[in-house]
Amino acid sequence: MGQAPNATPSTVARAVSKPNPAAPQAGLPVPGLGRVVEPTEMKGSAAIIRSLEELGVKDVFGLPGGAILPTYDPLMASETINHVLVRHEQGAGHAAQGYAMVTGEVGVCIATSGPGATNLVTAIADAHMDSVPMVAITGQVNSAFIGTDAFQEADIVGITMPITKHSFLVTKGEDIPRVLAQAFYLAGTGRPGPVLVDITKDAQEKPTEFSWPPVMDLPGYRPVTKGHAKQVREAAKLLTASLRPVIYAGGGVQKAHASRELMAFAEATGAPVVTTLTARGVFPDSHEQHVGMPGMHGAVSAVAALQQSDLVIALGARFDDRVTGVLASFAPDAKIIHADIDPAEISKNRTADVPIVGSLDEVLPDLTAEFSRRKAEGLAPDLGAWWENLNRLRETYPMGYTPSTDGALTPQHVIQRLGELTGPEAVYVAGVGQHQMWASQFIKYERPHQWLNSAGLGTMGYAVPAAMGAKVGNPDRVVWAIDGDGCFQMTNQELATCVINKIPIKVALINNSSLGMVRQWQTLFYDGRYSNTELNTGADSIRVPDFVKMADAYGCVGLRVEREEDMDAAIQQALEINDRPVIIDFIVSKDAMVWPMVPAGVPNDAIQIARGMTPEWNEED
Amino acid sequence: MARHTLSVLVEDVPGTLTRVAGLFARRAFNIDSLAVGPTEVPGLSRMTVVVDAEGDLLEQVTKQLNKLVNVIKIVELAPESSVQRDHVLIKVKADAATRLQVTQAADFFRARVVDVSPDAVVLEATGSSDKIEALLAVLEPFGVREIVKAGALAIGRGHKSMSERALRPVSA
Ligand SMILES: Cc1ncc(C[n+]2csc(CCOP(=O)(O)OP(=O)(O)O)c2C)c(N)n1
Ligand SMILES: [Mg+2]
Numbered sequence: 001m002g003q004a005p006n007a008t009p010s011t012v013a014r015a016v017s018k019p020n021p022a023a024p025q026a027g028l029p030v031p032g033l034g035r036v037v038e039p040t041e042m043k044g045s046a047a048i049i050r051s052l053e054e055l056g057v058k059d060v061f062g063l064p065g066g067a068i069l070p071t072y073d074p075l076m077a078s079e080t081i082n083h084v085l086v087r088h089e090q091g092a093g094h095a096a097q098g099y100a101m102v103t104g105e106v107g108v109c110i111a112t113s114g115p116g117a118t119n120l121v122t123a124i125a126d127a128h129m130d131s132v133p134m135v136a137i138t139g140q141v142n143s144a145f146i147g148t149d150a151f152q153e154a155d156i157v158g159i160t161m162p163i164t165k166h167s168f169l170v171t172k173g174e175d176i177p178r179v180l181a182q183a184f185y186l187a188g189t190g191r192p193g194p195v196l197v198d199i200t201k202d203a204q205e206k207p208t209e210f211s212w213p214p215v216m217d218l219p220g221y222r223p224v225t226k227g228h229a230k231q232v233r234e235a236a237k238l239l240t241a242s243l244r245p246v247i248y249a250g251g252g253v254q255k256a257h258a259s260r261e262l263m264a265f266a267e268a269t270g271a272p273v274v275t276t277l278t279a280r281g282v283f284p285d286s287h288e289q290h291v292g293m294p295g296m297h298g299a300v301s302a303v304a305a306l307q308q309s310d311l312v313i314a315l316g317a318r319f320d321d322r323v324t325g326v327l328a329s330f331a332p333d334a335k336i337i338h339a340d341i342d343p344a345e346i347s348k349n350r351t352a353d354v355p356i357v358g359s360l361d362e363v364l365p366d367l368t369a370e371f372s373r374r375k376a377e378g379l380a381p382d383l384g385a386w387w388e389n390l391n392r393l394r395e396t397y398p399m400g401y402t403p404s405t406d407g408a409l410t411p412q413h414v415i416q417r418l419g420e421l422t423g424p425e426a427v428y429v430a431g432v433g434q435h436q437m438w439a440s441q442f443i444k445y446e447r448p449h450q451w452l453n454s455a456g457l458g459t460m461g462y463a464v465p466a467a468m469g470a471k472v473g474n475p476d477r478v479v480w481a482i483d484g485d486g487c488f489q490m491t492n493q494e495l496a497t498c499v500i501n502k503i504p505i506k507v508a509l510i511n512n513s514s515l516g517m518v519r520q521w522q523t524l525f526y527d528g529r530y531s532n533t534e535l536n537t538g539a540d541s542i543r544v545p546d547f548v549k550m551a552d553a554y555g556c557v558g559l560r561v562e563r564e565e566d567m568d569a570a571i572q573q574a575l576e577i578n579d580r581p582v583i584i585d586f587i588v589s590k591d592a593m594v595w596p597m598v599p600a601g602v603p604n605d606a607i608q609i610a611r612g613m614t615p616e617w618n619e620e621d
Numbered sequence: 622m623a624r625h626t627l628s629v630l631v632e633d634v635p636g637t638l639t640r641v642a643g644l645f646a647r648r649a650f651n652i653d654s655l656a657v658g659p660t661e662v663p664g665l666s667r668m669t670v671v672v673d674a675e676g677d678l679l680e681q682v683t684k685q686l687n688k689l690v691n692v693i694k695i696v697e698l699a700p701e702s703s704v705q706r707d708h709v710l711i712k713v714k715a716d717a718a719t720r721l722q723v724t725q726a727a728d729f730f731r732a733r734v735v736d737v738s739p740d741a742v743v744l745e746a747t748g749s750s751d752k753i754e755a756l757l758a759v760l761e762p763f764g765v766r767e768i769v770k771a772g773a774l775a776i777g778r779g780h781k782s783m784s785e786r787a788l789r790p791v792s793a
Contacts, residue, residue, distance in 0.1 A: 161640060162647050166690040169635070186690065220632060220693040344684035347677060 030213035031106075031184045032056045037212035044173030045070035045204040048137070051180040053080050054212045057108055059099060059472050060084070061092035065112025066152060068139030070204035084472060084501055087493040089116050091465035093123020094491070097132045098469030101452050102427055102477075104257060106133045106188045107469065113139045114152030117198070118159065122459055124194045125163040129456025130278060131255055133192035135183045136160075143171040143200040157198050165193030171200045173208030181216050190223030191342040192255055223341060227358035227366055234354045235313075235337045236370035240379040242311035242335075244386045245271040248294070248323075251278030251455070252316015252340055253360055259283065259448045261364035262315065268368045268375070270383050272390055274302040276317055277455045281424075281445035291390055292399070295323040296598045297437045300397035300615050301390055303596075303604050306331050308389070314338045316360050319349035320456070329603035339363045397596075397615050399441050404589035408539045411510050411588040412438050414567060415482060418508055419443030421571045424450055426478035427470050431463040431487030433517040435510035437594045439482045461490030467505045468498050478506065478575065485511040485537040485547075492550070498581045499555040506574050507583040509547055512590040513538025520593050524611070539587050551583040560585040623675050624653055626705060626775045629668040629686060630694040630783055633659065637691045641668060644689065650674060650682050656772030662784045665693070669775050696783060698775045705775040707753045708746075710735070714764035715742045723763050730756040741766060 032055040042050065048071050052060070061084045064072040075083055086092040089111040096107030107127075111120050117138040127134045141150045157167045166186050168179045176199070183195040239245060247269075253262050259282045266273050266289050273283045274294045283290055292299025294306050306312060306323075312334045317323070324330035327349060338345075338352035339360060346355040356363055374380065401412035415438045419428070424446035430436040430453040445451050452470060454462035467481035488509055498505055519533040536542050539562075551558025557577055561570045561584060574582040598607045608614055631637045638657060645652050653671035660667045674682055683695050698705070711732075715723040716739065723742055724734055732746035746756055750773065757765065777783065 157636065158639070161636075161643050167636075218690060221690050342688070344681065344688055348681060348684075351677065 027215050027217040028185060030181045030216055031188065032181070032213075035212065037210065039209045039211040041207055042210050043070065043074075043204065044176055044199070044206055044208050046074040047173055047176040047208055047210040048180070048199065048204065049074040049078050049081065050210055051177045051212070052108070053078060054177075055180065055184050056105075057081055060108040060110055061086055061095040061099070061469065062110030062137075063087075063089055063092060063112070063116065065116045065139065067113035067141055067201045068110060068116070068137075068204075069112075070201065071110070071137075071139070071199075083110075084468075084497060084503075086465070086497050088491065089119035090122050090461065091468070091491055091494040091497065093120045093134070093136065094126070094459075094462050094465035095469030095472070095494070096134050096136075097123060097127050097130075098429060098452055098466030099473040100133050100469075101466075102449050102470045103473040104449075105473075106135055106184050108135050108137065110137045111139070112152070113141055113156070114154045117156035118154055121160060121163070122457075122461075124160050124196065126454050126457040126459045126462065127194040128163045128165070130454065131192050131251060132194065133187040134194040135180075135187050136194060136196045138196065138198045139204070140169065140198045140200045142202045144202070146200070157196065160196050163194070164196050165191075167196040167198070169198045169200075170203050173203050173206050176203065176208070177210060177212060178214035178216055181214050182218060185216065186218070186221065190221070191252075191340075223359075224343075224357045225341070225359035225362050227339065227356040227363035229366075231354055231356045232363070232366045232370050235339075235356060235367055236374055238311055238335055238337060238354060239269060239313070239371050240374045240381065243381055243383065244308060244310040245269065245383070246305040246309040246312055247271050247273040248276070248306060248312050248314045248317050249273055249279045249282055250276045250315060250317025253279055253282040254316075254448055256316060256341070256360035257448070258360035258364055261361055261368070265364045265368045265371075268372050269380075271313070272305045272387070274298075274305055275445075276320075276323060277440055277453065279317070280440055281450040282448045284446045285444045286446060291394060293440060295320075296325070297441070297594050297596060298323075299394075299399055299441075300596060300607060300609060301394040303598070303607050304393050304615075304617070305390055306334075307604050309334045311335050311337065314340075314352075315364070316340055318345045324349065325598050325604040326602060329605070339367075393615065397609055401592070401595070402610075404592055406539070406589050406591060408587055408589040409561065409564060409567065411435065411512065411586070411592050412442050413564075414508070414510065414561075414586045414588060415439050416442040417567055418480065418482070418571055421568065422478055422480060422575060426450070426480055427452065427467075427474060429453065429463050429467040429470055429479065429481045431481075431483040432458045432460045433484045433487060433515070434512070434520060434592070434594050435482055435484045435516070437517075438510070460484075460487040463487055464491050464505070464507065465494045467507070468494050468503050471498075471503045471505050481505055481507045483507055483509055484516060485509060485513060485535050486515045488547075489535075489545075495551070495554040495556055495581055495583075502579070503581070504578050505581050507581065509583060509585045510588055511538040511547065511585050512588050512592070513541050514590045516590065517594070519590065523593065524599070538590065547583060547585040551581075554581075556581040556583050558583050558585065560587065562587045623673075625672050625674060625679055626698045626700075626703070626773065627670045627672060627683065627686070628696050628698050628775060628777075628783060629670060629692060630660070631666050631668060632691040632693065633664050633666040634691055637666070637689075638668075640689050640691060641670075641686065644685055645682075648681070648685055650678070654770075654772035656774055660784055661782070665784060667783070669773055671773050694783065696777070698777055702779075703775050703777045705749060705773055706747050707750045707773050708771040709753050710767075710769040711744045711746065711757070711760060711765060712741055712767040713744060713760050714740060714766060716740050719763055723760070726756075726759045730759070732756060
């Protein structure tokens with residue numbers, strides 16, 4: 001096992017960690033600090049905390065209850081782990097996600113059995129859809145009671161099986177270090193994702209022998225990181241034969257931390273780049289090769305770049321239906337190069353001509369080198385005509401909006417000013433709905449991990465807790481939650497967590513008094529019959545709740561902006577407050593709509609830049 | 622659609638069967654039959670899965686299965702390079718008048734008589750699915766009362782073993 005040669009069991013409760021002098025152990029590399037702990041007697045609960053310490057965990061989010069209570073005792077004594085007590089376990093889950101997204105570390109959330117565990121389910125599903133590295137630790141009833149419908153028993157391993165990368169049920173204290181090490185390894189390597197570790201109360205309570213590092217082997221888990229050389233050559237060959245290439249950058253670029261490699265590749269090839277909703281910022285918006293976000297609410301130039309392309313280079317992207325529209329008519333003339341660390345994504349939705357399985361930080365430099373070699377032989381074509389076309393579309397159909405006419409603020413303008421006054425060093429976290437799309441469209445993203453949102457699952461309520469987690473992970477950055485009046489009411493209880501733990505996030509409420517995105521569909525597809533989308537929080541309503549009073553009740557600063565001319569000053573004021581959370585209630589028009597839009601069920605060519613208006617695809621002669 | 626036989630080497634840990642079965646359900650893949658049991662290597666089980674899938678779908682099935690952490694290796698066993706066997710117990714009506722005809726039919730298919738009662742016999746048969754189908758067709762006129770079928774079993778021809786090198790240490 002992982003102890004030094006002459007180790008004798010120590011009797012002290014907390015053994016001293018030493019730098020690991022030995023060569024790596026047999027089996028897989030154990031994540032964490034790389035220290036050695038000699039076998040030490042302790043309770044399973046202490047072994048959990050000790051394992052987390054050895055894994056290098058600094059911050060965790062959770063809420064205790066009966067089945068996890070034993071673990072909260074040694075947690076209180078930990079000198080290196082900061083536990084943030086949330087108000088709802090879903091908040092712990094999203095906070096762990098936000099933390100993971102900005103730090104690149106595995107996020108950790110903790111809950112008790114039964115309802116505590118089921119409250120984590122939404123966040124686990126969210127992390128699964130967006131490939132966020134996260135470990136969820138749940139208490140479970142005594143192993144002797146499993147299967148008896150005991151008090152607060154829920155089969156959380158069973159419930160979360162389809163929405164986790166993997167899961168473990170631990171019933172013996174001796175398994176704790178190995179299982180936690182495996183959980184962190186699985187969550188953080190390959191295609192990241194959530195891993196659940198469910199630990200019975202008796203495993204936490206009984207004494208066990210703890211040592212570190214554990215021997216860890218996962219014979220069925222071998223992510224490939226290096227792209228196959230032959231496929232890389234094939235890809236480069238296609239690239240040098242393409243007159244209309246486009247780089248379709250997805251969230252995988254974010255997860256592989258491969259922005260620099262993407263930049264080198266893009267500049268070598270000269271190809272246009274589109275960044276998906278999960279990839280905003282991995283390639284700077286200000287770069288001349290960036291042609292926008294593709295998809296249902298994407299830029300005309302980005303949608304066109306894909307539709308008219310003869311070669312799509314998909315990087316860590318998954319041909320999601322929100323990007324492709326009707327799949328059969330997506331990029332009809334294009335060959336596909338698809339690079340992804342998850343082989344199952346390749347040819348899942350669209351068959352790839354050249355599949356490359358690997359991590360983008362390794363694949364992209366190989367691809368750049370191979371392309372450059374061929375380019376040096378004079379093989380690279382001129383992309384002039386392609387760029388002329390895309391530039392025309394980009395200039396003719398920039399992201400824009402029409403100012404509101406009902407006296408309330410124009411939501412797009414609010415979001416645009418927020419981005420301009422705050423700048424790209426801040427982190428922007430959105431909820432789900434119209435405000436999310438506007439935030440993706442009207443803020444300039446210049447760096448990776450600048451933009452967080454719930455893309456795949458589309459979880460209302462993500463913003464406040466995820467922003468809280470992001471602020472804990474990046475305390476020196478300004479963190480804006482851009483939230484809807486609907487979303488905010490799902491998880492705003494975490495404002496208490498933020499105030500009490502001094503996590504000064506800022507919340508921009510895009511208050512259109514409605515479930516705006518649903519209302520937009522009712523406007524467009526249900527003859528304006530607004531069934532159950534009025535929230536009565538904003539203009540011309542009874543304003544329940546009063547968000548400014550609510551902010552005040554929580555000990556936050558609450559501001560309200562109803563006039564265009566007060567907007568900048570309020571944003572500035574919020575930027576100057578750093579000792580507590582600030583909420584700005586922007587009273588915006590409920591009639592504003594998200595454009596462009598590809599209506600569901602039609603090819604992307606039918607994108608509308610405003611109601612009933614499609615772009616001119618060809619230059620008029 | 623075409624039937625394909627996948628042999629799946631898995632870690633023998635709790636939940637593996639649930640994960641595999643759940644995956645098939647969730648991804649809307651059709652399972653024709655599934656057989657699970659221990660192998661020559663302690664700690665490893667082998668599942669023989671017959672799926673109704675073709676081309677891209679079959680590729681998705683194997684890729685998704687491979688993503689399961691407890692799945693170690695998957696091979697597709699082609700009919701020409703493997704032995705595939707169905708196993709069935711059949712209860713057929715048979716009294717003094719018909720018993721001999723029934724057992725003769727069974728003999729013809731090398732099915733064994735494993736139980737005899739005054740008005741029925743239980744036959745056990747193994748073989749290719751075609752052979753079992755043919756046997757059932759022959760027995761049908763006598764009155765088939767019950768059929769219990771195990772999932773198909775399959776193994777590659779030749780000396781190679783699927784578990785060989787399956788546990789080679791990870792180099793990455
Ligand atoms: C938990 C959850 N429930 C329902 C939905 C469906 N849905 C998508 S957007 C939306 C409206 C969100 O309203 P709000 O937060 O006010 O944002 P707006 O669209 O008005 O900007 C709803 C109900 C969802 N995505 N998530
Ligand atoms: Mg709203």
